[in-house]
Amino acid sequence: MFYYHIALLKSPLSPLTYQSEQTLPLGTIVEVTLSKRTTQGVVIAEVEKPSFECETISLTCKPFYPSKTLELARFIAEYYVCSLGEALSLFVPYASNALHVNETITIEITLSTEQQKAYDFIEAHPTSLLFGDTGSGKTEIYMKLFEQSINEGKQAIFLLPEIGLTPQMKNRLKHHFGTHVAIWHSKISAKKKEQILSDLSEGKISIIAGTRSALFLPLQHLGLIVVDEEHDESYKSGNRPRYNAKDLALLFGQKIGCKVLLGSATPTLGSFHKIPTFRLKGTFFESQSHIMYDDGEHGLSFKMTQAIQKALNAKKQVIVFLPTRANFKYITCKSCGANVECPFCSVGMSIHHNMNALKCHYCNYTEVIPKICPKCGCEEIVATRMGTAEVSQKLSEHFSEHVVQQFDRDEVRTEKKLSEILSDFNEHKIDIMVGTQMLSKGHDYHGVGLAVILGVDALLGMSDFRSREKTLALVLQIAGRAGRKGYGEVLIQSKNSEFFKQYLSDFEQFLKDELVFRKNLYPPFKKMLRLMSAHVKDEKAKELIDKVALIAQSFPQVEVVGFGKANISKIANKYRYELLARSDSSKALLEFAHAVKLLHVEADIDPLSFS
């Protein structure tokens, strides 16, 4: 009889011991029973006969995890504080009979002299950062790298924040690489996924373009990972394991020996600080942009409608950005000052006029818009902080001859609708597009003459040490959608125009100044860890975080920055508390995280969100 440690897939449990009559290679996927239920696990180690009775492995499966994957999963389990089974579950296993086909291809792109310099720099560095302005032509450089990768008989992964949002990118890839490229994201159908996996194992696919989960596909000849828009927070998983695909790409690069390229017009401070950087300046096409400010109250101002009118007169298109969905973010009582809150979350609910309802954006709870303040009974309650639906409506009324389109998650619910809107926009069937963050995601349209940016002061004022970096990056990305070819204007509504004036034309200077500000306090100089407790009973959640704080005392190298109620102290009826810790030593921080083995407490290493 042989004995093995089995990591149970998708289970938070530590590996368990099972027996087998035949020897099994490490990485074999097996079926075992646990409390009378059949479940899948992975053979991770052969062990001595244990002193207790153990159950027999019931079945072995064909697909398997190679030793490299086991090694990467071990790192993920250690670093992101999860079980090995959970870490392995991220990966798609390998088929046993994978083939490889060598092909050569030529694509029709000629790089400019500057682009070629960037390309040579990337070729010369195993890991690099392409810090290229919006519209500078980063994408074309990636395409050339993919061409080279195919011609070397290697495979490449092209990570994008939300490929679903950019059908344009899909078209560019398909145009150059045809069936050599496959698109992968969590919303493609199971059937389609199966087809891609089968094509992969037959060696038909050389490039996988997709969201963060694409990193875990079985690629035997991986030679290159490109992480586009590396600053984008959607690379970080919001669930356990809370990994960051960008950081994992860098790790995979080291462990597998493949090349890694990060690209962005607004790189994160961490990447800029650590990684050899090529600076690609200016736009590929001749273009010129003019930035204007409006320091009025939040809402549509005369200056704004004038600027829009001017762009429309010049037959240009306009994009209007706001960080808020719905008609209004809050409904506020004039007497007691309170926002009407969700009964299950400690957040104000938003007004959606099309449903005549108040809706919670955290748990989706919906109720009728009240006529009086539920707290004090006062009859004067007013809507505050305009959202996309309201601005769209106002602009449609004001510019009734023109087509206005709302562009956010409420309006764009399917991929079909998304491509329709974007292709209408491309064909200039839409004059004004009003949207949320979705507007900032790498769209390349040549007709946009004006970008209007609203509501950024609220983002700048968030209690997050990264709020300056995040807000500036967002504004730059949106501004970068205007005037990609020819003349473009940007109008920013803000009372912080000094800040934007100083840095919008020089993000690099911002990064340098920010490094000074973060020194000795925050990443990239310190490591951070956030521990969160959540429970239906308030006192239980608090008790848990108190326990965590007590455990922290045994780790002298770990500094507790603070602990107590989370920013949003209740979501979906669960009370939330948090502890924020930092350290110079990654090792000490992880030891502390692993020492906190409490049910209902979750660890988030290198946290990006503090809400």
Ligand SMILES: Nc1ncnc2c1ncn2[C@@H]1O[C@H](COP(=O)(O)OP(=O)(O)OP(=O)(O)O)[C@@H](O)[C@H]1O
């Ligand atoms: N070498 C080239 N030959 C022809 N067209 C190019 C070349 N490089 C860039 N372009 C064109 O310039 C425009 C901007 O390039 P691209 O979209 O690659 O910029 P980007 O750096 O990815 O921008 P962003 O950061 O805003 O997404 C595109 O329309 C692209 O097709």
Ligand SMILES: [Zn+2]
């Ligand atoms: Zn709610």
